Amino acid sequence: MTLEMHAQRWGDPAAAETLPESTRALVEAFVGTRPTPSATDVALPPNGLAAEMLDPLRAALGADAVLTEDGVRRLRTRGKSTPDLLRARAGDLADAPDAVVRPGSHDDVAIVLQWAQEHRVAVVPFGGGTSVTGGLAARREGYAGLVSLDLLRLDALVAVDQESRTAVLQAGMRGPAAEAALAAHGLTLGHFPQSFEFASIGGFAATRSSGQASAGFGRFDDMVVGLRVATPAGDLVLGSAPANAAGPDLRELVLGSEGAFGVITEVTVRVRPVATQKAYEAWAFADFDAGADAMRRVIQAGLRPTVLRLSDEAETMVNLASQTAIGGEGVAGCLLVVGFEGADVAGAREAVGAVLAGAGGTALGAERGEAWVAGRFHAPYLRDSLLDVGVLVETLETATFWSRRREVYDAVRSALQASLGEKALVLCHISHVYETGCSLYFTVAAPQADDPLAQWWAAKRAASDAMIDAGATITHHHAVGTDHLPWLAREIGPVGVAMLRGVKAAVDPLLILNPGVLIP
Numbered sequence: 001m002t003l004e005m006h007a008q009r010w011g012d013p014a015a016a017e018t019l020p021e022s023t024r025a026l027v028e029a030f031v032g033t034r035p036t037p038s039a040t041d042v043a044l045p046p047n048g049l050a051a052e053m054l055d056p057l058r059a060a061l062g063a064d065a066v067l068t069e070d071g072v073r074r075l076r077t078r079g080k081s082t083p084d085l086l087r088a089r090a091g092d093l094a095d096a097p098d099a100v101v102r103p104g105s106h107d108d109v110a111i112v113l114q115w116a117q118e119h120r121v122a123v124v125p126f127g128g129g130t131s132v133t134g135g136l137a138a139r140r141e142g143y144a145g146l147v148s149l150d151l152l153r154l155d156a157l158v159a160v161d162q163e164s165r166t167a168v169l170q171a172g173m174r175g176p177a178a179e180a181a182l183a184a185h186g187l188t189l190g191h192f193p194q195s196f197e198f199a200s201i202g203g204f205a206a207t208r209s210s211g212q213a214s215a216g217f218g219r220f221d222d223m224v225v226g227l228r229v230a231t232p233a234g235d236l237v238l239g240s241a242p243a244n245a246a247g248p249d250l251r252e253l254v255l256g257s258e259g260a261f262g263v264i265t266e267v268t269v270r271v272r273p274v275a276t277q278k279a280y281e282a283w284a285f286a287d288f289d290a291g292a293d294a295m296r297r298v299i300q301a302g303l304r305p306t307v308l309r310l311s312d313e314a315e316t317m318v319n320l321a322s323q324t325a326i327g328g329e330g331v332a333g334c335l336l337v338v339g340f341e342g343a344d345v346a347g348a349r350e351a352v353g354a355v356l357a358g359a360g361g362t363a364l365g366a367e368r369g370e371a372w373v374a375g376r377f378h379a380p381y382l383r384d385s386l387l388d389v390g391v392l393v394e395t396l397e398t399a400t401f402w403s404r405r406r407e408v409y410d411a412v413r414s415a416l417q418a419s420l421g422e423k424a425l426v427l428c429h430i431s432h433v434y435e436t437g438c439s440l441y442f443t444v445a446a447p448q449a450d451d452p453l454a455q456w457w458a459a460k461r462a463a464s465d466a467m468i469d470a471g472a473t474i475t476h477h478h479a480v481g482t483d484h485l486p487w488l489a490r491e492i493g494p495v496g497v498a499m500l501r502g503v504k505a506a507v508d509p510l511l512i513l514n515p516g517v518l519i520p
């Protein structure tokens with residue numbers, strides 16, 4: 001059975017924790033704390049869809065596949081951004097779907113889309129529910145109702161082609177289930193975003209996700225070979241060859257389409273043999289510029305360590321302070337974690353190490369690299385513990401070219417600090433690198449104001465304006481959702497907007513899919 005996340009927090013409800021004492025002391029020193037409990041026993045808005053309207057769906061999919069119980073609707077309300085959590089904690093469930101529909105096949109999905117067109121019902125595809133950009137909070141005005149199209153029953157490994165190194169995965173498979181099924185064939189996908197434990201294969205494709213091992217394995221969109229999609233206008237099956245010149249690559253229109261163009265039901269992915277060797281290590285650099293320059297040199301030398309993750313001075317300070325080794329080893333500056341997986345880890349370490357040392361890095365050994373691996377899925381639980389004590393924590397991200405990295409970093413950092421005030425901690429890391437540039441991923445922690453939502457939106461607006469003004473992207477891997485929509489038109493221009501609207505009109509003429517998400 002699929003593990004359900006806590007309705008008001010991240011992750012496994014059994015793993016919810018209070019703020020660890022060591023972290024509490026640190027937070028007291030920098031930000032301050034005060035109890036901010038969540039609302040309990042919150043009633044949902046009534047289901048607005050008449051029972052007769054759902055009868056045809058029950059008849060076609062089975063009664064178990066159409067659910068209107070409050071408990072299920074609550075778990076399909078919005079995603080897991082900090083604003084989503086703040087609303088859930090405050091008892092605001094206004095975006096709850098009227099019903100949750102669980103198709104068991106591609107054909108079931110097609111039936112739901114036809115039904116939704118006939119009855120003018122908005123449909124929100126739901127993968128793992130880990131969206132951080134409001135991608136699951138579609139607009140419902142103008143519709144007879146809104147259903148969450150929950151893909152959790154589409155959870156099978158459909159086929160493996162060992163010779164071509166591809167596998168076909170159903171869209172609702174969560175990260176761990178997909179890795180376990182592939183491991184039984186000696187294979188791995190190698191996509192490990194921080195949301196890995198709950199996010200789904202279809203969600204990765206629909207948002208163009210990028211995982212922690214992107215330096216070596218690439219982004220999720222790089223791994224996609226083929227797609228099966230149910231659209232309101234009919235089926236779309238793409239990817240009949242590893243590459244082709246048959247016009248523009250329509251797979252690119254589906255990747256990142258956030259449920260607005262169709263429902264992805266199967267994804268064919270590139271896979272690779274499970275690594276026989278793994279090693280993680282850390283390096284220190286004098287400052288963020290020196291560390292970023294070293295990463296650039298590694299990647300431009302054609303080297304591909306599996307993980308490359310550089311924290312700026314502030315994030316390095318917080319990471320080290322939260323471990324037992326506070327200042328113990330005299331590490332100043334910035335911490336770089338490097339991971340290697342494959343058949344010749346020793347050779348890769350030597351080659352990458354030579355570049356890092358040549359760029360002024362100091363090798364720190366394995367301990368901190370391994371500590372990062374051990375704790376890499378833990379931070380989202382800590383966010384909840386911090387929200388419990390009145391600390392606003394949220395992340396945002398962008399990407400730019402190497403030559404503009406410093407300018408974009410300074411602009412976004414200053415915008416966040418100015419908006420959130422002097423007591424706010426603004427941290428940054430680089431963990432996705434390309435020959436031409438990199439992403440910048442910011443985390444903020446600030447004392448919660450009386451209206452933390454308004455406080456965050458003001459900071460988010462300032463940071464987003466700074467990104468676009470500096471010529472960077474509004475998102476490197478979190479996607480557009482509803483939250484980034486105001487900036488998308490500035491990034492892609494009026495012709496880009498017209499192209500998106502044209503595709504939408506072709507595949508979803510009655511605009512039932514995810515209204516208000518992605519399309520300006």
Ligand SMILES: Cc1cc2nc3c(=O)[nH]c(=O)nc-3n(C[C@H](O)[C@H](O)[C@H](O)COP(=O)(O)OP(=O)(O)OC[C@H]3O[C@@H](n4cnc5c(N)ncnc54)[C@H](O)[C@@H]3O)c2cc1C
Pocket residue numbers: 010079080081124125126127128129130131132135136151171172192193194195198199200201202203204205206207208209210211212257258259260262263264265380477478479481514517
């Ligand atoms: C704590 C945390 C850490 C995160 N870390 C990362 C990270 O390291 N890297 C990263 O890239 N992202 C990260 N994210 C963001 C999020 O996990 C990704 O966007 C992920 O790809 C979403 O997958 P999902 O299955 O949860 O999709 P959902 O949240 O269910 O949906 C996301 C969007 O895609 C649509 N959608 C979902 N499934 C389908 C489908 N089958 N067909 C069509 N549309 C669909 C939805 O309607 C929605 O608009 C993180 C989020 C959280 C909360």
